Amino acid sequence: MDNSVKPKLIMNHYIGDLMDENPLPFIFLERDKENILSVIYVNHAAASFFENTSQEPQHFFSTEVWDQLHVLLNSLEVEKHTLHSSLLISLQNQVFSIGISVFILQSKANILYGLTMHNTKNIIVENHALLEIKEKYLSLLNHNTDSVFLVDERGMIQYTNVVAGKILGYDLDKLLHQPIEQFIESNSLGNFQLMTKQTLSGYPAELQKCLFQHANGHYIYVYLKAIPINDQGNVKEFHLVLRDLTISANDKDQLYYLAYHDHLTGLWNRRALKEHLRDNLIDANNRKGQIAIMRIDLDRFKLINESLGYNYGDDLLKKIADRLSLFINKSSNLYRQSGDEFVFILKDKTREETSSFAENILSELSKPIYLDHQEYFVTASIGISMYPLDGKNLDELLIKADQALFVAKDRGRAHFRYFQEQMNLSFPNEALMESHLRRAIEKEELSIHYQPQVNLATGEINSFEALLRWNNRKFGYVSPMQFIPLAEESGMIMQIGDWVLEEVCKQLEYWQEKGYRPVRIAVNISPKQFKQENFAIKIREKIDKYAITPNSLEVEITESAMTDMQDTFAMLKELKDIGVVISIDDFGTGYSSLSYLKKYPIDIIKIDQSFIKDMELDVKNAAIATTIIQLAHSLGMEVIAEGVEKDQQVEILKSANCQKAQGYFFSRPVPIDDINQSYMTNQP
Numbered sequence: 292m293d294n295s296v297k298p299k300l301i302m303n304h305y306i307g308d309l310m311d312e313n314p315l316p317f318i319f320l321e322r323d324k325e326n327i328l329s330v331i332y333v334n335h336a337a338a339s340f341f342e343n344t345s346q347e348p349q350h351f352f353s354t355e356v357w358d359q360l361h362v363l364l365n366s367l368e369v370e371k372h373t374l375h376s377s378l379l380i381s382l383q384n385q386v387f388s389i390g391i392s393v394f395i396l397q398s399k400a401n402i403l404y405g406l407t408m409h410n411t412k413n414i415i416v417e418n419h420a421l422l423e424i425k426e427k428y429l430s431l432l433n434h435n436t437d438s439v440f441l442v443d444e445r446g447m448i449q450y451t452n453v454v455a456g457k458i459l460g461y462d463l464d465k466l467l468h469q470p471i472e473q474f475i476e477s478n479s480l481g482n483f484q485l486m487t488k489q490t491l492s493g494y495p496a497e498l499q500k501c502l503f504q505h506a507n508g509h510y511i512y513v514y515l516k517a518i519p520i521n522d523q524g525n526v527k528e529f530h531l532v533l534r535d536l537t538i539s540a541n542d543k544d545q546l547y548y549l550a551y552h553d554h555l556t557g558l559w560n561r562r563a564l565k566e567h568l569r570d571n572l573i574d575a576n577n578r579k580g581q582i583a584i585m586r587i588d589l590d591r592f593k594l595i596n597e598s599l600g601y602n603y604g605d606d607l608l609k610k611i612a613d614r615l616s617l618f619i620n621k622s623s624n625l626y627r628q629s630g631d632e633f634v635f636i637l638k639d640k641t642r643e644e645t646s647s648f649a650e651n652i653l654s655e656l657s658k659p660i661y662l663d664h665q666e667y668f669v670t671a672s673i674g675i676s677m678y679p680l681d682g683k684n685l686d687e688l689l690i691k692a693d694q695a696l697f698v699a700k701d702r703g704r705a706h707f708r709y710f711q712e713q714m715n716l717s718f719p720n721e722a723l724m725e726s727h728l729r730r731a732i733e734k735e736e737l738s739i740h741y742q743p744q745v746n747l748a749t750g751e752i753n754s755f756e757a758l759l760r761w762n763n764r765k766f767g768y769v770s771p772m773q774f775i776p777l778a779e780e781s782g783m784i785m786q787i788g789d790w791v792l793e794e795v796c797k798q799l800e801y802w803q804e805k806g807y808r809p810v811r812i813a814v815n816i817s818p819k820q821f822k823q824e825n826f827a828i829k830i831r832e833k834i835d836k837y838a839i840t841p842n843s844l845e846v847e848i849t850e851s852a853m854t855d856m857q858d859t860f861a862m863l864k865e866l867k868d869i870g871v872v873i874s875i876d877d878f879g880t881g882y883s884s885l886s887y888l889k890k891y892p893i894d895i896i897k898i899d900q901s902f903i904k905d906m907e908l909d910v911k912n913a914a915i916a917t918t919i920i921q922l923a924h925s926l927g928m929e930v931i932a933e934g935v936e937k938d939q940q941v942e943i944l945k946s947a948n949c950q951k952a953q954g955y956f957f958s959r960p961v962p963i964d965d966i967n968q969s970y971m972t973n974q975p
């Protein structure tokens with residue numbers, strides 16, 4: 292070996308000689324700016340060890356050794372400055388396993404590595420065939436992202452790849468030639484031994500969870516797979532593949548992100564809101580500063596969501612989030628509180644500044660939004676509470692902003708309101724109302740009113756709509772428009788819906804037993820109820836339980852319940868098979884395609900009251916209502932007009948051949964006693 296490169300190292304003369312004559316093999320390698328590795332110095336011991344290899348420095352190692360060295364040196368740079376490992380080197384059809392240490396001598400400009408070898412006596416001699424196979428698998432093992440051990444039948448580790456050292460935190464020489472069991476936690480040992488036994492008898496085995504000791508002393512959860520190496524029917528060694536089940540640092544960042552951000556919009560979430568607000572309040576308290584909490588809720592978002600479908604709803608929310616993000620700066624941060632509700636925390640803004648901030652938001656949101664090339668208009672309502680004026684603690688401030696929002700919604704929407712003390716009394720927070728609603732059934736606060744549906748041609752009344760009423764001791768009479776959404780959001784609608792169905796069936800049974808003329812009752816079904824898999828079964832059970840005629844019961848479904856074609860069709864067919872009557876409520880307010888009318892077995896269409904309202908003045912509304920009536924008739928369906936309040940409306944509907952109408956013009960929804968008295972008792 293030509294050692295003319297030696298002066299490059301600028302070695303002290305004596306040290307140079309010492310190195311040359313050292314019985315331990317020494318090799319220096321250099322990595323240049325192009326990342327090319329080359330051998331630049333080899334001492335006598337190393338040269339004589341490799342005496343049968345090429346004399347060219349670049350070809351000093353075979354590609355097999357270069358491969359291993361690349362992996363080792365790469366991990367050296369990232370991890371630490373010295374690494375102990377082993378190399379498999381083939382010389383003259385023999386494989387030598389030698390322990391090596393590699394270290395960085397100089398890391399400026401060109402990197403200089405030192406490499407020493409030890410355990411050169413510990414040599415495995417392999418036959419030629421095995422050697423070839425080893426070569427092939429070696430690079431696979433070295434580059435594997437899982438830890439791989441070669442374990443012999445005594446349980447001693449004969450080989451580990453670099454990843455094993457990294458994951459478990461050991462220098463490779465601390466693992467090599469050690470019993471593998473010493474790293475296994477005592478409670479996992481029994482299972483581990485079973486796995487080993489099975490593997491040595493020739494079958495692969497795995498352990499889903501095993502505790503392995505990390506170099507730092509703690510245990511990490513790992514998945515283990517043991518694969519026997521079959522040598523002419525005998526298993527003397529096996530590969531043990533180990534996968535770390537704990538969370539990587541990267542995953543931890545990811546988890547942090549997920550925990551504090553809203554998945555849909557990427558904004559901070561409710562959890563972040565609470566934590567940030569808590570910090571901001573402490574800070575404001577120390578500085579005698581001010582904080583404004585601004586809750587923004589989209590008006591009638593539910594309608595858009597349900598009529599256009601959740602994908603468009605999501606799209607809309609993302610667009611709204613983008614617009615609101617324009618207002619984020621050093622003193623204002625934005626959060627998505629829930630569905631269609633966003634919150635701003637504003638720091639140190641005067642009341643005037645806060646008001647103009649809210650006005651700007653309202654005007655930004657009032658610009659049209661495009662979804663699928665269609666123009667939509669969205670408005671929002673805003674409720675604001677101020678620290679320290681309205682309260683000192685986080686929950687109190689959030690609730691007060693919510694109460695202000697509630698008032699804004701109640702008083703016409705699309706504007707902002709500050710919290711005022713009297714709101715406390717008249718507008719309770721939703722959480723409180725929800726907890727009262729939970730006990731409404733057992734406290735017998737719910738009742739049903741019935742609204743007659745009038746046959747326009749004959750004036751006869753032989754059907755009614757059941758409408759739920761809630762009279763609470765604290766809140767008094769609460770409108771279904773207010774508590775039904777609450778029941779839907781909290782899931783209580785299932786229980787409440789069941790209760791309504793039960794009451795209605797009981798009522799029908801009572802009338803049947805009395806021998807009254809056959810009448811029908813329509814029940815409102817919430818989308819959540821309709822989407823239950825066993826909804827039709829529930830209906831059948833009720834019909835059987837009260838032995839009522841199936842077509843005396845009508846289910847009113849809204850278009851928003853029919854989002855999935857297949858499921859909807861299957862459910863409607865089941866209901867039709869039972870024999871109940873099916874109607875579409877609030878028809879015309881959804882944006883869904885009309886083609887479903889042809890496909891689904893629907894009996895009745897109920898025209899939404901918004902088309903009936905002012906139809907005598909508004910030509911457009913009259914035209915829409917008339918068209919819906921004609922369309923329904925051409926498909927063989929019956930039509931009921933809702934919200935009829937004036938006789939002119941009755942006349943228009945009659946001339947369009949609308950079969951039935953319901954509304955204050957004929958009767959408001961009334962308690963069952965009134966129905967019994969006015970419509971049932973006198974008739975046989």
Ligand code: C2E
Nearest residue numbers: 758759771772775791815816817934935936953954955956
């Ligand atoms: P809906 O099913 O469209 O019911 C018709 C609503 O219009 C009822 O309001 C009714 O009182 C009202 N109404 C009837 N005639 C007139 C009229 O001439 N003029 C005006 N302005 N309104 C009229 P209500 O009872 O407040 O119910 C509101 C909504 O709450 C219902 O709309 C329905 O969607 C829901 N709802 C009521 N009861 C139940 C129930 O038991 N279950 C479910 N899931 N929802 C229900």
Ligand code: MG
Nearest residue numbers: 756815847876
């Ligand atoms: Mg209805």
Ligand code: MG
Nearest residue numbers: 876877899933
């Ligand atoms: Mg309706």
